[in-house]
Amino acid sequence: MTGFSKADVSVVSQLIAYIQKDKLVPLGLNPELLGDANAERDFIETLMGQYEDIDNKHQFLDKMISGDLSFYKDSLVQVALDELHDEVMNALWGSREKSDVELMVDTLKAMEHIEDEDLKHEFHRFFFMQHQRSPVIYETQVKNFETLKLQYPAIKDTNSNFYANSLMIFFVETMSVNVSTKMHTWIERYDNKTNVPFVTTDTPVVNLTGMEFLEKNEFYYPISPKIAIKLCVTSKGSKYGKAKNICLDMTDENEVKKLNLAIAKNCYKEVFSNDENVLKSIRSELQS
Numbered sequence: 001m002t003g004f005s006k007a008d009v010s011v012v013s014q015l016i017a018y019i020q021k022d023k024l025v026p027l028g029l030n031p032e033l034l035g036d037a038n039a040e041r042d043f044i045e046t047l048m049g050q051y052e053d054i055d056n057k058h059q060f061l062d063k064m065i066s067g068d069l070s071f072y073k074d075s076l077v078q079v080a081l082d083e084l085h086d087e088v089m090n091a092l093w094g095s096r097e098k099s100d101v102e103l104m105v106d107t108l109k110a111m112e113h114i115e116d117e118d119l120k121h122e123f124h125r126f127f128f129m130q131h132q133r134s135p136v137i138y139e140t141q142v143k144n145f146e147t148l149k150l151q152y153p154a155i156k157d158t159n160s161n162f163y164a165n166s167l168m169i170f171f172v173e174t175m176s177v178n179v180s181t182k183m184h185t186w187i188e189r190y191d192n193k194t195n196v197p198f199v200t201t202d203t204p205v206v207n208l209t210g211m212e213f214l215e216k217n218e219f220y221y222p223i224s225p226k227i228a229i230k231l232c233v234t235s236k237g238s239k240y241g242k243a244k245n246i247c248l249d250m251t252d253e254n255e256v257k258k259l260n261l262a263i264a265k266n267c268y269k270e271v272f273s274n275d276e277n278v279l280k281s282i283r284s285e286l287q288s
Helices: 006-019 043-058 060-066 078-092 100-111 117-130 135-151 160-182 253-265 276-287
Strands: 183-193 217-223 227-235 246-250
Touching: 043 060, 043 117, 060 227, 078 160, 117 217, 135 160, 160 183, 217 253, 227 253, 253 276
Parallel strands: 183 246
Antiparallel strands: 183 227, 217 227
16 A cells, blocks of 8 residues: 555545544544655555454454453453442432542552553454454445545545545544443354354454444354354443343354344455355345
8 A cells, every 4th residue: 555645644634633623532543643654665554464463462363262251341440430430420419339538549549550451442443443344334435535536626636545544444443442431342252053154254243233323232243153243332321231241152043044144245245154055045045
């Protein structure tokens, strides 16, 4: 991804700054990272590779396949911040659970770990890159920008691929921060006990619940023919606000077929399976 100019970097930097203009603390891709992007060989590939390295470092996929979800929990700092928020809200209604001294001590203890690596957040960065790297999303961003260039001659020579990749990284980082800090999340791991394997596609993560934010939102990610996960997202005050990681057996072939069809419908061009008959069945369903 070489060959883009300082003008490309300037346009993308201005766009990111505009998106974040109302934020007290800017989130997502730091525009300063783009400063020498036009001069650095394979800049985008280098950034993208960092997301793959997250799993290489922490072995999230191997752990989930083995049934180990212990890495997926709030950091000590996030727990303290949530508790502080709850106590402030309780104080408004006169029902404090901790004294100011107890709360301060707990918060200060948590702050000792502020430099610790937040594995839950790192997983979100890896996971949402799998979601956002969809060729469908990428092409949509490129087409939208090409349309914009027709309306504004000043940016007609801007590199659309650089724009789409930069925006993808920005959205990944923004989604990861927001989900890590503002939402309650948990992983549901499914062990496929049927004779129908999970399939995957060139778009490996799919939002099962659509664009509207529901009480329970599910992002589905099959990671092998026998293992899949759902990253479940809800608001912290919802009825699911105390839900925890769970490992479940899936014994219903119809449920497996339903998930396979859902991810196949959201693919770009390719569906992958270790069972040719399953692929034929999906093709028949999609063509009917």
